Amino acid sequence: MNTRKLLTASTLTALVLASTFPAALEARHFKPSRGTIVETAVAAGNFTTLVAALQATGLDEALSGEGPFTVFAPTDEAFSNLFAATGLTPEELLASPDLPVILTYHVVAGKLYTHNFFMKKNAETLAGETVVFSIGTPAPRRGLTYSVNDATIVAPNIRTSNGIIHAIDKVLLPPKDIVETAEAAGSFSVLIAALKAAGLEEALKGEGPFTVFAPTDAAFGALLATLGVTAEELLADPELASILLYHVVGGELYERDLRCTRSAETLQGGTVRFSSRGPWFMPRKDVYVNGVRVVASNVLASNGVIHVIDAVLLPPEE
Template sequence: MKKTLSIILTLVMIFSIPAFGAEQDIVEIAVGSEDFTVLVAALQKAELVGALQGEGPFTVFAPTDAAFVKLLGELGITAQQLLDHPQLSEVLLYHVVSGKVMSTDLSNGMTAPTLNGESITVDLTDGVKINQSNVVTADIEATNGVIHVIDTVLVPAGFKLEVLPETVVDIALSNDDFSILVAALQKAELVGALQGEGPFTVFAPTNEAFAKLLTALDITAEDLLSQPDLAKVLLYHVVSGKVMSTDLADGMTAPTLNGETIKFDLTSGVKVNTSSVVLADLEAENGVIHVIDTVLVPANFTYRAAEEQVEIPATGVSGLNILIALSIISLLGYILVPKKQLQ
């Protein structure tokens, strides 16, 4: 009896096709439904609206707002954090299959590659499931494909939950190994700039990297922080844009915010000039940090030794009064002392 009821519900679901669907494309159907507000916002954020308004055809497994709420609860994040996730596009494309696949085309155990690159699996043993998600409404036809509504967001295997730090500065502040770098940024008044919208790519020297530089220059950390060209050194570690390690190529160069250029060497690990990258791709919402083992020193940096301060004697009122008094005494002595008479 239970199996019969399941079959009946499946047939009802399959043939419950909204009348308005065939007159609209996939995106227009989603926009016109109050159940897809999060999905529409995600498509807009990932800049996939235009793609899904294309000729297609596409088969979209569309999660409802309730499905997204369930996912957010499981991940412990907000809708905004999901929309800001760097893999948002990958998640959405995991819900799209090329071609128009109607419910009648499905078979138990069949798989289909998605536009994400990973495959989904169909299970018809108890209703219709895509992976672990139930199809709650099938075959909503559009002018460029078909929508099947699902009750659970499909999460690809490559998805990694990561609530990113707000800025690259926050990454540095949270790591004791960047204490000298943070002090230098504060001294050079660059903290606010690197907390901006960005994005920035920062090659961040560790404390050990700074210690190596201090030894080479035979100076203290305080001497380095007092250098007039400190900002030039720091900006030589920053590139505009978000450059991930996968974006690098051997021999490529990149202009820094200092104005000079750095060069990448991938022949043995990853090097920036002569500095090795020891940890890559620490992402923040406004950029990325790559940790390096040697401070990058730009050609336009000039080390200046601390100049000795020469004390200048005070020339205040008291000193002037003494000078006047001595002048008056000398004058009186000249007047009062009798001069010898010439014989």
Template sequence: PDVTVTITMDGVFINDAQVTVADLTADNGVVHVIDAVLLPPAPPTTTVVDVIVNSPDHELLEAAVGAAGLVDALSADGPFTVFAPTDAAVTALVEALEITAEDLLALENLGDILKYHVVAGEAMSTDLSDGQMIATLLGPDVTVTINEEGVFINNAQVTVADIEADNGVVHVIDAVLLPPAPPTNTILDVIQNSPEHMLLAAAVDAAGLAGALSGEDTLTVFAPTDAAITALVEALEITPADLLALETLGDILKYHVVAGLAMSTDLSDGQMIATLLGPDVTVTINEEGVFINDAQVTVADIMADNGVVHVIDAVLLPPTDNVEEAKASVQLMPNPATDVVRIGGLQGNANVVIRDLAGRMVLNNDNAGQLFNISHLGAGTYVVSVTQEGVTATTKLVVR
């Protein structure tokens, strides 16, 4: 490094040291006496950023580090280990995504992608072992694989190892490392992860509604438990497989879904809420709890990324003919009813069984005629099974 000579009225200076005696000649040169020690400048530092900037194979990575605002962070003391994808690797990703390099630099998660290439601490190639999991600055681990083909970080091969810098080390890799997608917690996830909703999960899948419940639209779902669905299946005298095969299964499920976010604090007594099927459900709030139609909310406000789930203890049956009879056709008149119901088309006597939506039998008449009394039943929705000559017909009855 150079020294700087300054000459002023005060004298001659070498850097900041003044010459106090000049021109002491010797056989092999000259000596100037100065009043301070000259300290050489510190050698220039080389950071992991400098390694990237000075590499002709990492111009796109250099641009990305700048665009993501990570230059200062990676120029700090560290130490850092950087897995540096080449321009060819970045270009391959851009082409695969069918975007431009400018689009890549504008990505909102560009910083996260880059942090997934950086490890705190200095990890030389000799420090790596097969199967090793290393936490990145982003959080998720990268996996080291060492085999006869070389060293790999996830699926990217290390092509140049151990480029040392003052604040860490750089390993060149031949592919961009993409961080794993963050775990989701959609309404579909809530249902699928609940041990009490295995039948509902199967029904959602069978009805082709998984996409809707895992999409971006905000929804509220009233989710009947397995016990509730089992009670309905038993009341209908069908199997779960029969239920999943119903043509109107999708309509039944849509009657459990409301557009928008309806927290328990948003519900009020007597409130009518339109479902995705169309018809409203009715909210009742009393000293016993919160009810959706006749189903009680047993667990409220299970939050999801795209809405909320309320667990209910009974299946909601639509108030129209959207629900077809599961096994055979039977007509009740009037329906809704208050005291007496007539069974249309019945010849002679039949066995009539009425169950509530919890599966409890509330009437069993072996010799019912065309008319039967329901005045003792409370208001609500019931499942009526009529059996005559070995044939059972099932339908829904609304009591007011």
């Protein structure tokens, strides 16, 4: 089995995938359960693939223990979408040596209700990697919407005897490093080539953490047209490393941080400034870096976070 195909399946392009879910997944159809997390998932009937995966790895016993745990539970439809996107079969998934890591990436120790997301922007999972929480604008007849990474919580706060279940519409995949994540997306070929040309590729594969504002290929195309230069000339520019480092901040700044922080110093030494119009806890696609729009935020990597931008940032002239 090509497990790399599973783990790098368009972390970024998944941001534009949409799913519809049956009315049975509305939160009002779930009642607090006296059963464990696993027993509750079995009884719900919408998590058969998840339950099979837990049983295949022996994690069903762990999640039947005392806990408490918070489980972000992909629905059967979420798994079906994963199979369609990656070409994997259910049998290949259940046999994958990566399955325990994938499953534990959906589990956080302790109880986390959605109201905790207002003050808690992220959490470490049992896989050792971080998931990020966000709160969206109200949906008709459903109130506020909640997300973990790029997955929407379609049924929140399902109480069980040993924790909380949040049903989600996508399978969460443990992130790769910043460079691998950008390569998997397929829309950052110029950025990747520039990192290699400037000798910065290995640095952004390092421990970090880093926050990268990543211009798309279209953004670089617009810059080349404005400057009247070719891609080859850009890659040979002695200022290339400085330009790239101006897109990188040390540490992890999530979208929520960009709304609360006025500026940050980049690895180039210059400062980038942030602005937005929406409340800090509600992502409304109106976050800007030096006036450049963030078109996709909180793309997680194992060594940081990526925010996709629609123009190249240029350091101010000294």
